Amino acid sequence: MPSQRGERLLDYLRTVPDPRRRQGRRYPSAGLWALLILAALHGESHLRGMW
Numbered sequence: 001m002p003s004q005r006g007e008r009l010l011d012y013l014r015t016v017p018d019p020r021r022r023q024g025r026r027y028p029s030a031g032l033w034a035l036l037i038l039a040a041l042h043g044e045s046h047l048r049g050m051w
Helices: 002-014 029-041
Strands: none
Touching: 002 029
16 A cells, blocks of 8 residues: 555654754654655756755
């Protein structure tokens, strides 16, 4: 099931340490990583285009 696969990816991304200071954390890092991965999968190759 694709939804389980996506949930496993998010579970993995949640284990990646967040180097930002607590003050600078507005969004969870796992969500940011997931958005960047999705943008890359859709063909975006530049970070500026991913935002």
